[in-house]
Amino acid sequence: MLIRTQDLWKIYEMGREKVNALREVSLEIEKGEYAAIMGPSGSGKSTLMNLIGCLDTPTKGDYYLNDKLVSQMNDDELARIRNKEIGFVFQTFNLLARATAAHNVELPLVYNGTESEVRKRKAREALKMVDLEDRATHKPNELSGGERQRVALARALVNNPALILADEPTGNLDTKTGHEIMNIFKKLHRQGNTLIIVTHEHDIATYADRIIYIRDGAIEKEERKKN
Amino acid sequence: MHFLEGIIIALRSLVANKLRSVLTLVGVIIGVMTVIAVVSIISGMNRYVEAEISSLGSTTFLIRKFGLITSDEQWHEQVKRKNFTLDDMQAVEENCPDCWKVGAEAFAWRKVKYKNKHLSRMTIIGATANITEIANHEVYEGRTFSDFEVEHNRRVCFVGWDIKENLFADEDPMGKDIKIGNHHFRIIGVAAKKGAFLGDNQDDFVLVPITTYEKLFSRHFFLMIFVKAKDFMSMQDAMDQCRVILRARRGVDYNKPDDFAILTSESVMDFFRQFTQLALLVMGGIASISLVVGGIVIMNIMLVSVTERTREIGIRKALGARKRNILWQFLVESVTLALVGGMAGIIAGALIAKLISVASPLPASVELWSVIVALLVSSSVGIFFGIFPAMKAARLNPIEALRYE
Numbered sequence: 172m173l174i175r176t177q178d179l180w181k182i183y184e185m186g187r188e189k190v191n192a193l194r195e196v197s198l199e200i201e202k203g204e205y206a207a208i209m210g211p212s213g214s215g216k217s218t219l220m221n222l223i224g225c226l227d228t229p230t231k232g233d234y235y236l237n238d239k240l241v242s243q244m245n246d247d248e249l250a251r252i253r254n255k256e257i258g259f260v261f262q263t264f265n266l267l268a269r270a271t272a273a274h275n276v277e278l279p280l281v282y283n284g285t286e287s288e289v290r291k292r293k294a295r296e297a298l299k300m301v302d303l304e305d306r307a308t309h310k311p312n313e314l315s316g317g318e319r320q321r322v323a324l325a326r327a328l329v330n331n332p333a334l335i336l337a338d339e340p341t342g343n344l345d346t347k348t349g350h351e352i353m354n355i356f357k358k359l360h361r362q363g364n365t366l367i368i369v370t371h372e373h374d375i376a377t378y379a380d381r382i383i384y385i386r387d388g389a390i391e392k393e394e395r396k397k398n
Numbered sequence: 399m400h401f402l403e404g405i406i407i408a409l410r411s412l413v414a415n416k417l418r419s420v421l422t423l424v425g426v427i428i429g430v431m432t433v434i435a436v437v438s439i440i441s442g443m444n445r446y447v448e449a450e451i452s453s454l455g456s457t458t459f460l461i462r463k464f465g466l467i468t469s470d471e472q473w474h475e476q477v478k479r480k481n482f483t484l485d486d487m488q489a490v491e492e493n494c495p496d497c498w499k500v501g502a503e504a505f506a507w508r509k510v511k512y513k514n515k516h517l518s519r520m521t522i523i524g525a526t527a528n529i530t531e532i533a534n535h536e537v538y539e540g541r542t543f544s545d546f547e548v549e550h551n552r553r554v555c556f557v558g559w560d561i562k563e564n565l566f567a568d569e570d571p572m573g574k575d576i577k578i579g580n581h582h583f584r585i586i587g588v589a590a591k592k593g594a595f596l597g598d599n600q601d602d603f604v605l606v607p608i609t610t611y612e613k614l615f616s617r618h619f620f621l622m623i624f625v626k627a628k629d630f631m632s633m634q635d636a637m638d639q640c641r642v643i644l645r646a647r648r649g650v651d652y653n654k655p656d657d658f659a660i661l662t663s664e665s666v667m668d669f670f671r672q673f674t675q676l677a678l679l680v681m682g683g684i685a686s687i688s689l690v691v692g693g694i695v696i697m698n699i700m701l702v703s704v705t706e707r708t709r710e711i712g713i714r715k716a717l718g719a720r721k722r723n724i725l726w727q728f729l730v731e732s733v734t735l736a737l738v739g740g741m742a743g744i745i746a747g748a749l750i751a752k753l754i755s756v757a758s759p760l761p762a763s764v765e766l767w768s769v770i771v772a773l774l775v776s777s778s779v780g781i782f783f784g785i786f787p788a789m790k791a792a793r794l795n796p797i798e799a800l801r802y803e
Contacts, residue, residue, distance in 0.1 A: 255718070
């Protein structure tokens with residue numbers, strides 16, 4: 172089991188009021204799965220994504236990633252887990268504007284102390300996987316939206332993470348480009364990667380084998396594609 | 399993350415914000431520039447003065463009625479003291495066993511004439527023959543006067559370069575008679591050119607036998623006695639003996655302080671150092687004010703930089719940067735900023751020192767220690783004023799940082 176959460180709670184205190192962003196979420200995702208987390212805005216899907224992505228810790232409950240209890244870890248341990256186990260893809264790409272595509276892709280390797288030569292080679296390979304080797308020296312503002320998201324994908328892949336976590340990856344792209352990106356995800360899944368996509372668009376969610384619906388901070392229902 | 403990686407990331411973002419980086423550095427540049435320029439000038443001066451004074455030698459001292467005067471009161475008190483006479487010198491010579499050589503010097507200002515040309519306010523120095531062993535009078539041609547000439551009040555003189563250059567443009571001065579005030583003297587030697595020291599011309603003198611001087615120009619006979627001790631070890635004894643002899647001759651009560659001063663090259667140098675230390679202190683004040691201001695500007699710009707790059711910090715944290723990676727990145731950036739400022743300041747300060755030494759009589763030399771101090775101080779400024787913004791960046795919550803617009 173790659174991901175196992177047990178009765179996850181996330182409670183925010185807004186002044187005197189307590190907001191239950193997540194309530195008793197128990198979820199299991201296996202290695203090699205392709206799952207989508209769907210829900211309207213304010214449903215708690217972003218909170219869940221932050222927890223799964225180890226960007227945040229739950230108020231209550233346990234979260235095991237690769238059989239490691241990450242819900243009790245401190246900031247630096249979480250940073251290490253994010254670096255090693257998780258590749259992020261964001262709606263707004265989140266590339267460093269001043270750095271070239273290649274340098275952006277290298278960044279996760281910088282933080283685990285990979286040597287410069289190895290970083291360059293791995294970054295080249297990752298860019299090749301998303302068909303962007305010829306754009307390696309371009310900066311983000313010289314790339315189209317679709318190309319930027321592919322750079323972000325290459326960055327997510329470069330460290331060979333256990334999990335690729337995409338938050339609305341097509342949200343800033345036109346429909347056609349969005350589907351191109353989703354096709355790359357499909358390809359990555361076929362190569363054995365574990366993918367979780369957070370979205371509010373149903374036709375994007377249907378690319379996944381499994382759709383988890385979130386509403387009001389709790390899992391509402393689940394659908395699995397029949398093969 | 400590797401050390402070098404941090405520096406490269408910092409330098410990249412410095413280069414990306416060129417104008418801002420330069421504006422930020424003005425304070426540090428001015429601070430460091432002040433330190434380097436002032437230290438260079440003062441140490442250049444110290445060296446020059448030290449060389450000048452130490453030509454006196456470590457076994458020579460000087461006795462005169464004036465000490466090193468630093469106030470009006472001192473002057474008013476000391477001007478009333480009795481003048482030394484040639485008899486005093488004689489007494490020292492005869493009664494001080496540890497004094498190896500004793501000489502004397504006095505000076506006044508007079509007009510010097512030759513044919514229809516003249517020079518006003520030349521320094522007329524009356525001296526004993528052995529003055530050449532104490533003061534540095536390099537001979538260009540001819541000779542200085544002898545003991546015999548001093549004993550017999552001869553009207554001979556040894557002239558500075560200005561006399562030769564201005565009064566004897568196309569004539570040989572040797573053996574010619576010049577008029578000092580109203581008296582004729584024969585030139586027996588010319589001194590080599592010395593140049594100016596701290597704007598003071600050193601070539602406008604005429605050296606005459608002190609006996610002749612006493613007779614002809616002695617209205618205010620302000621005599622200084624030079625003593626050369628046998629060796630460095632007997633210097634203190636020689637000074638003590640002179641003190642006893644002179645106190646007795648001048649009738650100073652046993653419970654009263656000396657009414658004359660004994661100066662060594664060391665005491666003159668100390669006196670000079672007091673002034674330069676004061677200058678260093680003032681400079682230190684100015685420099686530290688501008689360094690603090692420069693540091694605050696750096697802190698301010700680093701805070702702006704942290705806010706501007708909140709999202710970048712979020713991205714880096716999401717990708718696995720730890721607190722210390724972020725702290726390091728921003729700290730390296732502020733230290734790099736301050737160090738670049740420091741280096742610019744060193745270059746500017748050295749240029750100013752060079753310019754001053756070229757355009758004015760002040761000598762200057764850039765000291766290695768001041769360069770090292772400048773680099774240390776500017777990197778400390780970078781650390782001190784960079785730590786707060788860097789900690790702020792390191793503490794950012796990755797989720798909020800990623801959401802930052």
